[in-house]
Amino acid sequence: MRRTTLLSLAALALVAIGAIGFGVANIAPLDVLAIIGKSLFGLPIGGEISAGSTSIVMEIRLPRILAAIAVGAALATSGAAFQSLLRNPLADPYVLGTSSGAALGAAIAFLLPITGIAWELGGVQLAAFVGALASVALVWRIAGIGSGEERIASVLLVGYAVASLLAAALSLVMLASGANLRAIFGFLLGGLDGVTWPRLAAAAVPIALATLLLARRGRALAAFLLGDEGATHLGIDVRRERRIAVALATLATASAVALAGLVGFVGLVVPHLARLAVGSDPRAVFPLSAIGGALLLLLADTVARTIGVPVGVITALIGAPFLLWLLHRARAGYAL
Amino acid sequence: MSTNSSTSDTAPYELLGAKNLQVDLGGTTILQDVSLSIGPGERVAIVGPNGAGKTTLMRALSGAVPATSGEIILCSEPIQNLSRETIARSIAVVSSDIALPFATRVDELVALGRIPHGRGPAGPSAHDRERANAAIERVGASHLQRRDVRTLSAGERQLAAVALGLAQETPILALDEPTAHLDLRHRMEIADLLISLAGDETIMKTKRTIVAIFHELDIVRDGFSRVILVSNGTIAADGTPAEVLTAERISSAWGIPLERAARL
Numbered sequence: 001m002r003r004t005t006l007l008s009l010a011a012l013a014l015v016a017i018g019a020i021g022f023g024v025a026n027i028a029p030l031d032v033l034a035i036i037g038k039s040l041f042g043l044p045i046g047g048e049i050s051a052g053s054t055s056i057v058m059e060i061r062l063p064r065i066l067a068a069i070a071v072g073a074a075l076a077t078s079g080a081a082f083q084s085l086l087r088n089p090l091a092d093p094y095v096l097g098t099s100s101g102a103a104l105g106a107a108i109a110f111l112l113p114i115t116g117i118a119w120e121l122g123g124v125q126l127a128a129f130v131g132a133l134a135s136v137a138l139v140w141r142i143a144g145i146g147s148g149e150e151r152i153a154s155v156l157l158v159g160y161a162v163a164s165l166l167a168a169a170l171s172l173v174m175l176a177s178g179a180n181l182r183a184i185f186g187f188l189l190g191g192l193d194g195v196t197w198p199r200l201a202a203a204a205v206p207i208a209l210a211t212l213l214l215a216r217r218g219r220a221l222a223a224f225l226l227g228d229e230g231a232t233h234l235g236i237d238v239r240r241e242r243r244i245a246v247a248l249a250t251l252a253t254a255s256a257v258a259l260a261g262l263v264g265f266v267g268l269v270v271p272h273l274a275r276l277a278v279g280s281d282p283r284a285v286f287p288l289s290a291i292g293g294a295l296l297l298l299l300a301d302t303v304a305r306t307i308g309v310p311v312g313v314i315t316a317l318i319g320a321p322f323l324l325w326l327l328h329r330a331r332a333g334y335a336l
Numbered sequence: 337m338s339t340n341s342s343t344s345d346t347a348p349y350e351l352l353g354a355k356n357l358q359v360d361l362g363g364t365t366i367l368q369d370v371s372l373s374i375g376p377g378e379r380v381a382i383v384g385p386n387g388a389g390k391t392t393l394m395r396a397l398s399g400a401v402p403a404t405s406g407e408i409i410l411c412s413e414p415i416q417n418l419s420r421e422t423i424a425r426s427i428a429v430v431s432s433d434i435a436l437p438f439a440t441r442v443d444e445l446v447a448l449g450r451i452p453h454g455r456g457p458a459g460p461s462a463h464d465r466e467r468a469n470a471a472i473e474r475v476g477a478s479h480l481q482r483r484d485v486r487t488l489s490a491g492e493r494q495l496a497a498v499a500l501g502l503a504q505e506t507p508i509l510a511l512d513e514p515t516a517h518l519d520l521r522h523r524m525e526i527a528d529l530l531i532s533l534a535g536d537e538t539i540m541k542t543k544r545t546i547v548a549i550f551h552e553l554d555i556v557r558d559g560f561s562r563v564i565l566v567s568n569g570t571i572a573a574d575g576t577p578a579e580v581l582t583a584e585r586i587s588s589a590w591g592i593p594l595e596r597a598a599r600l
Contacts, residue, residue: 083437083438084437087437088437089437089438215457216457217457218457218458218459219451219454219456219457222448222451222459223448223451225436225437225438225440225445225448226431226434226436226448227435229395229400229431230431230434232400232420233398233400233424233428233429233431234424234448234449234451234452234504235419235420235421235422235423235424235425235451235452236420236451237420275438275439279440279441279444280436280438280439280440280444281444281447281448281459281460283457283458283459284459
């Protein structure tokens with residue numbers, strides 16, 4: 001592993017421990033380690049830790065911090081994958097309509113009479129997941145992804161068209177939603193409030209699977225830098241690899257969106273930051289993007305829960321100026 | 337190779353060949369009745385008017401488009417029996433316009449040529465980087481190693497593209513218009529480089545074969561011992577420059593008056 005990757009991994013671990021301790025009830029980093037060590041591994045440490053602190057760490061903060069890490073890593077990795085696949089620096093994880101599909105799915109779920117156990121198990125999350133997959137399936141079919149006939153520009157345009165259509169449907173549902181409008185709006189802004197262990201596990205398992213498998217396709221995605229024809233001449237089965245990569249990146253994005261709503265800018269900005277550090281080869285960009293995305297969302301979520309706004313607002317507040325700074329740099333020498 | 341046919345013991349080794357090749361794309365016949373055979377160490381120029389089928393021929397010979405009928409032979413094997421990776425370890429195809437979506441250093445670009453030799457998900461190994469740097473040095477572009485490809489001049493970018501093909505370490509290096517958009521001096525430099533590369537011994541213990549598409553007939557006459565003239569989707573002539581590039585053939589292939597063709 002590159003030194004940059006190791007250093008950023010260490011930074012992520014330190015920030016995570018700090019973030020778990022940070023909040024209305026402050027818990028010292030060593031106590032955080034003691035609580036986690038005792039609760040997860042049964043280590044006999046920390047005599048004077050209160051049951052309250054243990055409960056805050058284990059039931060509220062740890063799942064939330066792990067969710068921020070999983071969602072940030074998923075969004076940044078699939079953003080990097082879509083940018084490489086579509087050879088477009090403006091691509092992000094939502095480029096194939098994932099966000100609109102998920103939002104529409106969630107909005108419909110808010111209107112349905114889901115109560116009790118289904119709600120607890122994440123009815124809204126499941127609906128968002130299904131909505132995200134459905135929109136990508138639609139784009140896939142119309143643009144003919146993997147057919148060998150597709151044009152990258154038309155994949156982007158079809159994605160835009162489908163997203164616009166779903167956004168129109170979402171507006172209709174929101175108009176009809178009445179008292180549920182606030183809940184739908186909260187999903188659109190993205191947030192990690194109320195993450196529970198079961199919901200975390202349901203999203204984190206597919207995220208881990210998809211991002212690891214995506215990282216294993218790094219060779220093919222590196223070849224995509226040269227376009228379809230260039231990749232073919234490097235021995236890559238372009239259609240097959242494109243299908244696999246789109247499917248994996250979509251699985252990661254849909255799982256992230258189901259858990260955290262629409263968190264913007266992480267998937268767009270972090271891969272560019274990683275490229276600044278390690279160059280454009282996806283095999284180097286993927287691991288660093290995953291760690292960087294986790295770190296960014298973790299920091300943003302810590303700010304968000306401290307001042308009480310949705311995390312999506314914070315990532316947009318950090319991400320948009322950062323994107324402008326990158327563009328400014330592009331003029332100064334680093335070309336996006 | 338893995339197939340254990342008796343013919344490969346008796347028949348001579350065939351590096352690259354086409355037999356009665358026909359290629360249809362989108363319902364239109366682009367190439368028909370194409371037969372050729374190219375051996376180790378040859379320097380072959382493919383010439384012909386725009387739209388004659390030169391690029392399609394190169395794509396078919398490298399398995400990027402399937403033959404509608406007929407056969408392509410690569411390293412004595414029908415190309416459809418070879419995996420994409422095996423093909424990529426036998427023939428490198430260098431495009432004339434490399435467009436990268438992100439800032440990419442020349443050494444990063446050239447290291448992509450190691451992809452067919454790679455295994456697993458890790459990036460280029462130390463050995464791959466060394467081979468890539470050797471390829472950059474071979475084309476005389478070491479001073480460009482750390483530059484962003486997208487900031488290079490047309491001539492410099494073409495050098496990087498040739499290095500990318502070299503890094504693939506294939507017995508055949510195919511180039512689609514390597515002198516396009518270049519000025520006189522850079523054209524000559526690329527032509528001289530290609531001629532010298534044809535003499536190199538490759539990892540397969542044979543001399544490297546160069547197949548390149550050109551529009552400049554002077555380059556072809558100067559440096560290439562064999563010319564294939566593609567016209568109207570088929571091979572109009574195949575031989576030495578003196579045999580192929582006669583005023584009559586140039587006149588009829590490009591549709592220009594005979595007296596002007598005689599001056600080319």
